[in-house]
Amino acid sequence: MSQMIGEQSVCFENPVSILGAASVVGKKEGEGPLGSYFDMVCDDPMMGCKCWEEAESTLQKEAAQLAMAKANLDKQRIRMIFAGDLLAQSIASSFGIMDFRIPVYGLYGACSTMGEAMSLGAMAVAGGYGDCVLSLTSSHFASAEKEFRFPLAYGNQRPLSASWTVTGSGACVLGKTGGKAVITGVTAGKIIDNGLKDSMNMGACMATAASDTIYHNLIDFQRSPKDYDKIITGDLGSIGQKILWDILGERGIDIRNNHMDCGIEIFDQEKQDTHAGGSGCGCAASVFVSYILPKIESGEWKRVLFVPTGALLSKVSFSEGNSVPGIAHGVVVDTK
Amino acid sequence: MSQMIGEQSVCFENPVSILGAASVVGKKEGEGPLGSYFDMVCDDPMMGCKCWEEAESTLQKEAAQLAMAKANLDKQRIRMIFAGDLLAQSIASSFGIMDFRIPVYGLYGACSTMGEAMSLGAMAVAGGYGDCVLSLTSSHFASAEKEFRFPLAYGNQRPLSASWTVTGSGACVLGKTGGKAVITGVTAGKIIDNGLKDSMNMGACMATAASDTIYHNLIDFQRSPKDYDKIITGDLGSIGQKILWDILGERGIDIRNNHMDCGIEIFDQEKQDTHAGGSGCGCAASVFVSYILPKIESGEWKRVLFVPTGALLSKVSFSEGNSVPGIAHGVVVDTK
Numbered sequence: 001m002s003q004m005i006g007e008q009s010v011c012f013e014n015p016v017s018i019l020g021a022a023s024v025v026g027k028k029e030g031e032g033p034l035g036s037y038f039d040m041v042c043d044d045p046m047m048g049c050k051c052w053e054e055a056e057s058t059l060q061k062e063a064a065q066l067a068m069a070k071a072n073l074d075k076q077r078i079r080m081i082f083a084g085d086l087l088a089q090s091i092a093s094s095f096g097i098m099d100f101r102i103p104v105y106g107l108y109g110a111c112s113t114m115g116e117a118m119s120l121g122a123m124a125v126a127g128g129y130g131d132c133v134l135s136l137t138s139s140h141f142a143s144a145e146k147e148f149r150f151p152l153a154y155g156n157q158r159p160l161s162a163s164w165t166v167t168g169s170g171a172c173v174l175g176k177t178g179g180k181a182v183i184t185g186v187t188a189g190k191i192i193d194n195g196l197k198d199s200m201n202m203g204a205c206m207a208t209a210a211s212d213t214i215y216h217n218l219i220d221f222q223r224s225p226k227d228y229d230k231i232i233t234g235d236l237g238s239i240g241q242k243i244l245w246d247i248l249g250e251r252g253i254d255i256r257n258n259h260m261d262c263g264i265e266i267f268d269q270e271k272q273d274t275h276a277g278g279s280g281c282g283c284a285a286s287v288f289v290s291y292i293l294p295k296i297e298s299g300e301w302k303r304v305l306f307v308p309t310g311a312l313l314s315k316v317s318f319s320e321g322n323s324v325p326g327i328a329h330g331v332v333v334d335t336k
Numbered sequence: 337m338s339q340m341i342g343e344q345s346v347c348f349e350n351p352v353s354i355l356g357a358a359s360v361v362g363k364k365e366g367e368g369p370l371g372s373y374f375d376m377v378c379d380d381p382m383m384g385c386k387c388w389e390e391a392e393s394t395l396q397k398e399a400a401q402l403a404m405a406k407a408n409l410d411k412q413r414i415r416m417i418f419a420g421d422l423l424a425q426s427i428a429s430s431f432g433i434m435d436f437r438i439p440v441y442g443l444y445g446a447c448s449t450m451g452e453a454m455s456l457g458a459m460a461v462a463g464g465y466g467d468c469v470l471s472l473t474s475s476h477f478a479s480a481e482k483e484f485r486f487p488l489a490y491g492n493q494r495p496l497s498a499s500w501t502v503t504g505s506g507a508c509v510l511g512k513t514g515g516k517a518v519i520t521g522v523t524a525g526k527i528i529d530n531g532l533k534d535s536m537n538m539g540a541c542m543a544t545a546a547s548d549t550i551y552h553n554l555i556d557f558q559r560s561p562k563d564y565d566k567i568i569t570g571d572l573g574s575i576g577q578k579i580l581w582d583i584l585g586e587r588g589i590d591i592r593n594n595h596m597d598c599g600i601e602i603f604d605q606e607k608q609d610t611h612a613g614g615s616g617c618g619c620a621a622s623v624f625v626s627y628i629l630p631k632i633e634s635g636e637w638k639r640v641l642f643v644p645t646g647a648l649l650s651k652v653s654f655s656e657g658n659s660v661p662g663i664a665h666g667v668v669v670d671t672k
Contacts, residue, residue, distance in 0.1 A: 003463070004415065004464065004466065004467075008416075051656050053653065053656065079340065084444065088424030088483075088650045088652065089424065089446065089649065089650035090444045090648075091649075091652065094648040095653070095658065095661075098528070101527075101528075102526065103525060105452055105455070105456060105524065105665075107442065108442040108444045110425065119441070120441060120456065123460065126463065127463030127464075129340060188416050188439030188441065189440070191433065191434035191437075193434055312427070313427075314423065314425035316427065316482075316483075317425070320387050320390075322431065327430075327440065329441075
């Protein structure tokens, strides 16, 4: 048995079903263009908790519970969880999901983590390691600002190339059978460093990695962009999107007609002061489960390449003058 | 096809081979009881680099290259890497392995990460997603102190229950065939919080999680401790070991005769001032590949349960008064 295709992809002989999925987001996301699609919008950014990190853990917990409920499965039926977030030592995930007492594989792929969680989750189900698994990620504007940038009260100025971290979590239950959408393949991403050091322009830092994953997905699966109803990146934003188009254009690949970026869609850039777009693990995850997945399930989009994108930096790597490498993990989702 | 057994384990129908493995450690580790077993001992804690984080990245790079060389494989043959470390946003791994240009799934399991990397790596090979994959982790005393505790120059006092972060990296190449040792099963660990908040006594914080994973491994595989030549935890240290023995003893399981802890073995507690023992992702990883694996390959130990242990804390979770939950991932390794 071999399911490998091309250089860095897997094609599942038995596609993996998406049995249930749910999103929980904050007030600003609820006020954005996709506001009506999310399962739960919380007006309180603290989620009733005493600190931002705990609030983010609560986003994960709620999203996971809703996804299991929508899949009509008790938590005892979930064999393992693939989860991660942006915070140091992934504490939003650890504290968010520990009460479930389900085995956990913790992940870190920056804002690409939902792509990684869905890829490894699908591999686990297809490999026979679990009948049902849960893939989930989160981010929170305030915990991310605290982790990577400045205290909120400092009110720092943000350049127009900066993105706005989404407060939100998305969770998917994957399983062997059922559901109306299936994961048919994945393309694992390489870490790619284009030398850029501007942490306030993460779209530019990640665009090369996104282009590499999309390029290899097309080559590995022997497809052209038109074989996908949509090619959807995570959080390149308006600047990263243009760079992505340019890089792929130089390789003779035109995705302008069917490209979408979750970071661009989730906010109204003009009215919501979010500059280049939304970002964070919760951006791609919440947009996928709320907006993209239903369109695949209904057949409006029959095949989508979902490519969450991550910028691999920390405040230490930034302070030490390092570049910001990118990574992007591709997941192919088809109407069943 | 189902390879699931019991509540939280996988038994591989086709065991996954360990094709090559290598360790790179620091001077103190080289002076310890296992000093002669490591592949490379570096006297310079900076590894010729300009900061601790870059030094840790270099440990990973060297260990990975040595492991691939010992497996007699070019990097082009490695389909994907499963890697992680202790630093915020896993930057030691990101910057350590990016030049290989191999697809990467980034992991976070605190000091249990080598168990997670070997588990997911074995699942990937057994599932047909890659003929050869690389599992690796690292830690560095100085980067870990900077990340979690105090500046080195501050010279803080450490209680006797504290552990000493190992400067080291361990890497394993896993593949379908070849080698003299095989991964025959894994037991995924749950996050378990026993309410302890003492980050200077991580052995106690992790012991409950270790006992849970060992217990479920024995139940799932229908084995008793004597079915393993050794049951080897990652970095419980001398205090955590006693707690582990007590918890399992209360459940009627006596592992005292065949338990070993990598953290206890790697340093001479009396002569090296390392208190409860070694810790860090690099502890279990370097001891496994240098000391444990050769004994399995030679048949001196025919079957081992390797259980790296992790304490899930960050400086933020600590400062906010949270407990320190634990996690432990079990890997069963047999002589081929």
